[in-house]
Structure formats: C-alpha cells, structure tokens
Amino acid sequence: MRLLLLACLRAQTGNATTAARIQNHLHAAGHICVLKDAFMYESPTEIANLTSTDKFDAALAIHLYKGGRLLQGSRIPFGIIFGGTDVNEDTKCKEKRQVMGAVLEKARFAVAFTVEMKELAAAEWPDARKKIYVQSQGIKTTPSETFDWYRFLQNAGIPADTDSVHLFLLVCGLRRVKDPLYLVEAFSDWHRKDPSVHLGIIGPAAMDLEIPVLARNIPGNAAIIKHKETGLLFSTPQEFVALSKSLMNDPIMEKEIIRRAKDYVKKHHSWEAERKTYQNLVQRLQ
Structure with a gap:
C-alpha cells in the first residue's frame, strides 16, 4: 500500500521520532509510507487533494486533533495514533472534542501508548473503545560509546x-x-x-x-x-x-x-x- 502519515514533524520532538519509527516499520513490511507535516496544511480539502493527486491508498495520523482533523471526510481509509495532548488537554475544548469524536468515529482503528490513555479516550468516546489498541512506544537502544x-x-x-x-x-x-x-x-x-x-x-x-x-x-x-x-x-x-x-x-x-x-x-x-x-x-x- 501507499500510505500517508500525517504528524507534527518539528525536528527532535517526540512526534517526529515516533513518525519516523512507524515509517520504518511499514517500509519493512513492503509498504510505501510518506511523511507529511500536519502544520503545513490548513484544511481537509488540501489533504483530500493530496491523497487524490499522489494516489494514496490509506492514511495514518498522529494526534487525533492536530493530524486527524485533516482527515475529516477522507475518501481513503485511515487510522489514528493518540497523542497525550489529545486526552490530557484538547478534550477540555468543546470544539476540538467534537472534531476529535467525529474523526475517531470514522477511523478504522486507533492506537494509545498506555492503558491510561486508552481509558481516558474510552471515557470520552465510549463507542470507540473496541477500536482502540494499546501499544507502547518501542525503544531500540544502541551503545553509548559514541557520546564523548x-x-x-x-x-x-x-x-x-x-x-x-x-x-x-x-x-x-x-x-x-x-x-x-x-x-x-x-x-x-x-x-x-x-x-x-x-x-x-x-x-x-x-x-x-x-x-x-x-x-x-x-x-x-x-x-x-x-x-x-x-x-x-x-x-x-x-x-x-x-x-x-x-x-x-x-x-x-x-x-x-x-x-x-x-x-x-x-x-x-x-x-x-x-x-x-x-x-x-x-x-x-x-
């Protein structure tokens, strides 16, 4: 599949490193995964044009609001990866909460990094509980001898x-x-x-x-x-x-x-x- 992965890709942030790691996982399975910075787009229409022009088969987004809002009305299937801001901050805003609920309803699946994150999301959107999976962020350590x-x-x-x-x-x-x-x-x-x-x-x-x-x-x-x-x-x-x-x-x-x-x-x-x-x-x- 040719997959679009939307995330906030500011250098050296958790979102950027998580997105790169997921991209690596999907490439290893034979998929093509293209990273795009969510901050570069303002509306779902722009993403709809992108997915149509570049012929994407499906999409993923990190953060239910920051990335997921751009997939509203998407013509291709998509999955969502929760960010901590989604459940700890953005749910306090009525407008954002409504957008996130609509996005989650259409998502094929959602991923939470912790059980606590899943429970907070499920309490907010009970109907989505069965589609929320828990997968902790993976860590692949390397020797530290390169640090002087x-x-x-x-x-x-x-x-x-x-x-x-x-x-x-x-x-x-x-x-x-x-x-x-x-x-x-x-x-x-x-x-x-x-x-x-x-x-x-x-x-x-x-x-x-x-x-x-x-x-x-x-x-x-x-x-x-x-x-x-x-x-x-x-x-x-x-x-x-x-x-x-x-x-x-x-x-x-x-x-x-x-x-x-x-x-x-x-x-x-x-x-x-x-x-x-x-x-x-x-x-x-x-």
Missing part, C-alpha cells in the same frame, strides 16, 4: 573527575510548553551551595546511559514511571532538588531504580512488538 563524555564535560567547564561530579542531563529539543528552563533557578541555587552538582541541557542522542530518571509529575510521565520504583517524579523544582539529594545519598536505591527501569523497558517497550502491531493494524486499511 570527556569532551562534553570539558566544553561545559565541568571538572572531568566524575567521582566528584554529579551531572544531571535534561534532554531537550522540545516545544516551549515543555519548559526546559523549569529547573534552572532552583538548580542554580543548589549549585551555588554545592558546586559538585551540574545541570546539562542537551539535544536528543542515541544514548543508553543506564542512569535513573527524574521526571515531572504530569499524566504522560506518571503513566510510564512508577515513583521510587522505575524512576522519581517531582511536582516542583524544589522537590526535584530534594529527590536528587536523596538519590545521591542512597546508591542502593539508585541501583534498584536502574534495574527495575531496565526490566520495565524490556517488557513494555519492545521495538519488535511495536513493529508487529503496526504492520498488522495497517492491514485493516486495505
């Missing part, structure tokens, strides 16, 4: 003696709403009191670091991370500092969090399982 830690520390002006340095990495390249500077003020105060702690703001890399994760306590993160078991969740910058200090002072907890997190990823975020799911689901579009 010494150079990173040297360029940041941080002493390379890692035994006396506590480095916290914030992976960015995200939308402003993700607020990469959320921790800066509190972290700066901490750094002035304890110069051994450093905050590094970096772009996404292919790293398999085997380090504990601290994440902001929002629905999307809390659906994946179990507090003090597979990671740590904080609600304020001050809580981040307090949890970080407890982690630094408890190497046994650190090792246990890393171990349980690796087990969780291996069990629930299989890249191979994700590939099989999408390859099977697109058969529903034929």
Whole structure:
C-alpha cells in the first residue's frame, strides 16, 4: 500500500521520532509510507487533494486533533495514533472534542501508548473503545560509546573527575510548553551551595546511559514511571532538588531504580512488538 502519515514533524520532538519509527516499520513490511507535516496544511480539502493527486491508498495520523482533523471526510481509509495532548488537554475544548469524536468515529482503528490513555479516550468516546489498541512506544537502544563524555564535560567547564561530579542531563529539543528552563533557578541555587552538582541541557542522542530518571509529575510521565520504583517524579523544582539529594545519598536505591527501569523497558517497550502491531493494524486499511 501507499500510505500517508500525517504528524507534527518539528525536528527532535517526540512526534517526529515516533513518525519516523512507524515509517520504518511499514517500509519493512513492503509498504510505501510518506511523511507529511500536519502544520503545513490548513484544511481537509488540501489533504483530500493530496491523497487524490499522489494516489494514496490509506492514511495514518498522529494526534487525533492536530493530524486527524485533516482527515475529516477522507475518501481513503485511515487510522489514528493518540497523542497525550489529545486526552490530557484538547478534550477540555468543546470544539476540538467534537472534531476529535467525529474523526475517531470514522477511523478504522486507533492506537494509545498506555492503558491510561486508552481509558481516558474510552471515557470520552465510549463507542470507540473496541477500536482502540494499546501499544507502547518501542525503544531500540544502541551503545553509548559514541557520546564523548570527556569532551562534553570539558566544553561545559565541568571538572572531568566524575567521582566528584554529579551531572544531571535534561534532554531537550522540545516545544516551549515543555519548559526546559523549569529547573534552572532552583538548580542554580543548589549549585551555588554545592558546586559538585551540574545541570546539562542537551539535544536528543542515541544514548543508553543506564542512569535513573527524574521526571515531572504530569499524566504522560506518571503513566510510564512508577515513583521510587522505575524512576522519581517531582511536582516542583524544589522537590526535584530534594529527590536528587536523596538519590545521591542512597546508591542502593539508585541501583534498584536502574534495574527495575531496565526490566520495565524490556517488557513494555519492545521495538519488535511495536513493529508487529503496526504492520498488522495497517492491514485493516486495505
């Protein structure tokens, strides 16, 4: 099949990497999957003209509203992949909720990344429950030897003696709403009191670091991370500092969090399982 995949493709965002991964899965099954940035189109008419002119057989969209709204009245079958914004934010807007409901009604299937996401969607649109599948995002880790830690520390002006340095990495390249500077003020105060702690703001890399994760306590993160078991969740910058200090002072907890997190990823975020799911689901579009 020749498939159109609509997504918000701003570089280095979760949508872009998810779209590229799904494209790879579908190419491996012999399909042609063409990525298009949803932000480049304003109306369903434009997409209808595109699918007709370029002879697409079916379509997929990431985000029920951002991408799915462009498939309203589509002449070709399509499937939807939920984004967290759909169920955590856009349902609060009556107009968006109506559009999303209409799109979901016509979709052949929908994919939610977590059980919690499916339940939120099913509570909003009960008739769609049976067409919503749960498939966690797949992770295919690669060795981290390509990341030059010494150079990173040297360029940041941080002493390379890692035994006396506590480095916290914030992976960015995200939308402003993700607020990469959320921790800066509190972290700066901490750094002035304890110069051994450093905050590094970096772009996404292919790293398999085997380090504990601290994440902001929002629905999307809390659906994946179990507090003090597979990671740590904080609600304020001050809580981040307090949890970080407890982690630094408890190497046994650190090792246990890393171990349980690796087990969780291996069990629930299989890249191979994700590939099989999408390859099977697109058969529903034929």
